[in-house]
Amino acid sequence: MSEVKDNLKYTQEHEWINTDGGNIVTIGITDHAQNALGDLAFVELPEIGKQVSKGDEVAVVESVKTASEVYTPVSGEVVEVNEALTDNPGLINTAPYDNGWIAKVKLSNADELNDTMDAAAYTQHIS
Amino acid sequence: MSLKQTFLHNTHIAQNAKMLGFAGYNMPIQYPLGVLKEHEWVRQSAGVFDVSHMGQAIVQGQGAREYFNKLTPSTFLKTPAGKAKYTVLSNEQGGIIDDLIITCLSDDKFFVVFNAGNKDTDIAWFKQHLPASLTFTELSDKSLIALQGQKAEQVLQKFTDTDLSNLGYMCSTEAKINNSPVYISRLGYTGEDGFEISISNDKVIEFWQNLCADEAVEPIGLAARDSLRLEMGYPLHGHDIDATTTPIEADLNWIVSKTNNAYFGYDIISNQKQNGASKKRVGIKLTERGIAREGSNIYSQDGKLIGKLTSGSFSPTLQASIGQGYVDINYAVINTPVAVEVRSKKIPATVQDFTFVQPKTKR
Numbered sequence A: 001m002s003e004v005k006d007n008l009k010y011t012q013e014h015e016w017i018n019t020d021g022g023n024i025v026t027i028g029i030t031d032h033a034q035n036a037l038g039d040l041a042f043v044e045l046p047e048i049g050k051q052v053s054k055g056d057e058v059a060v061v062e063s064v065k066t067a068s069e070v071y072t073p074v075s076g077e078v079v080e081v082n083e084a085l086t087d088n089p090g091l092i093n094t095a096p097y098d099n100g101w102i103a104k105v106k107l108s109n110a111d112e113l114n115d116t117m118d119a120a121a122y123t124q125h126i127s
Numbered sequence B: 001m002s003l004k005q006t007f008l009h010n011t012h013i014a015q016n017a018k019m020l021g022f023a024g025y026n027m028p029i030q031y032p033l034g035v036l037k038e039h040e041w042v043r044q045s046a047g048v049f050d051v052s053h054m055g056q057a058i059v060q061g062q063g064a065r066e067y068f069n070k071l072t073p074s075t076f077l078k079t080p081a082g083k084a085k086y087t088v089l090s091n092e093q094g095g096i097i098d099d100l101i102i103t104c105l106s107d108d109k110f111f112v113v114f115n116a117g118n119k120d121t122d123i124a125w126f127k128q129h130l131p132a133s134l135t136f137t138e139l140s141d142k143s144l145i146a147l148q149g150q151k152a153e154q155v156l157q158k159f160t161d162t163d164l165s166n167l168g169y170m171c172s173t174e175a176k177i178n179n180s181p182v183y184i185s186r187l188g189y190t191g192e193d194g195f196e197i198s199i200s201n202d203k204v205i206e207f208w209q210n211l212c213a214d215e216a217v218e219p220i221g222l223a224a225r226d227s228l229r230l231e232m233g234y235p236l237h238g239h240d241i242d243a244t245t246t247p248i249e250a251d252l253n254w255i256v257s258k259t260n261n262a263y264f265g266y267d268i269i270s271n272q273k274q275n276g277a278s279k280k281r282v283g284i285k286l287t288e289r290g291i292a293r294e295g296s297n298i299y300s301q302d303g304k305l306i307g308k309l310t311s312g313s314f315s316p317t318l319q320a321s322i323g324q325g326y327v328d329i330n331y332a333v334i335n336t337p338v339a340v341e342v343r344s345k346k347i348p349a350t351v352q353d354f355t356f357v358q359p360k361t362k363r
Helices: A029-036 A110-115 A117-127 B011-015 B035-044 B063-071 B116-128 B151-157 B202-211 B222-232 B264-277
Strands: A015-017 A023-028 A040-044 A057-063 A066-072 A076-079 A104-108 B018-022 B025-031 B046-050 B057-060 B083-090 B096-106 B107-113 B134-138 B142-148 B172-179 B180-185 B192-201 B217-219 B281-284 B297-300 B303-313 B320-328 B337-342 B345-352
Touching: A023 B046, A029 B083, A040 A117, A040 B116, A057 A104, A104 A110, B025 B222, B035 B046, B035 B222, B046 B222, B057 B116, B063 B107, B096 B116, B096 B172, B096 B180, B107 B116, B107 B192, B116 B134, B142 B151, B151 B192, B151 B202, B192 B202, B202 B217, B222 B303, B222 B320, B281 B303, B281 B337
Parallel strands: B046 B217
Antiparallel strands: A015 A023, A023 A104, A040 A057, A057 A066, A076 A104, B018 B025, B046 B142, B057 B107, B057 B134, B083 B096, B096 B107, B142 B192, B172 B180, B180 B192, B281 B320, B281 B345, B297 B303, B297 B337, B303 B320, B337 B345
8 A cells, every 4th residue: 555645735647736835845755755656777867047937847757667757846947956856766666655755846826736636635636 | 457477486485585576487587696786796706596487399290390490490390309399480581489408318209398388379389380290388287497507407306316417408308206207307597517307397496496505506597597697698589689689680601501491580591591681680899888779779980870779788698788679780890999879978888709708507
């Protein structure tokens, strides 16, 4: 059974958003997603400073077999990326909600967070 | 569309395998151990694979040797009993209908193992060219298990009285496992020492479970099977070789006999063997970060499109992106710098020998 964290928000495409940082949110992919992908071998991170719109491809995670796009649930600017994933893409498999975080985005429109799911709704979505 | 199943289907489910359709069969892609650890387990210990989706058949009767000399560019006229050969079924254009293993059991009895994805095409081709003196019998009552890795011999020896230390590479023997007749062949698709065991469907579940109970053994899925063979440079039919590629273009010159001139596509293949072909299968290795996959375009240093990747993945042993592809013959030189297009970006790479990792198959 995949882990779903209560304090995070979620998208249909299995991304999570941590809103503890005010208008800078952290995003990653869920336990359900990393389990479906299998062992990750490569992560393509976005450039710092990149302007993104909600739904844009912001990263690519690659397992041995396939590549999968990660979409940003919010519009804004990429202000930080998890460089540790460059040498250790497996962090997403072992710790998808903390050390396996992918990028931090400075929000340009906080209202977009209303389109995300809470933990209960996401749990329903993946069952 | 419904998928076929092997006799081990429920066992794979019980072992929590992730299943996926492959060549019309519902097959285990990976087990909970995961692709990377499964790959390493085969390289360090012993992995067991269910390859029962593959075709197995016996060709029996007078003229068997001449028959295979017509269907393949290799020669079977003098192959001793117990010897297996890797070869291809060629068509009139010199293309590869399938690659397969043909084992001589005796002058008038041969055992063939061929790809699941080409099963129907191969069987039709075998039968189309079968003379009246020969019979072609599919072994639908047999499953096929591969046990691969440096510990494979010590594990398998526990299951049979036949002395496996005497069984050489590319050799086959009849044996008994659990009182049931089997064929054991010392060969495989991973580059490790190992065996393929043709065993009755009613014995395979127990055999598989007993193998998995051995602490040296882990069940391995098709995903790791692909990364293992890719490190060795073994082609996958339908990707790296197909009906439009000749054995010379595929750099499989070593299977083409110097004496056989009776096979389909002889004119084209022998001409290419003499004068070279216009393209060649090579290994491609990325020299910067990324993973290049099947279908990616290959460019020369000055931006010319020179070929395409036919296979590509991440190599756990080399921690690099490796693949096979066909390039224009002028660029098929080791260490030629090239670029591979991945998601609209050109990533630097080099042409390499497609045998990226040296095989440890017993000689």
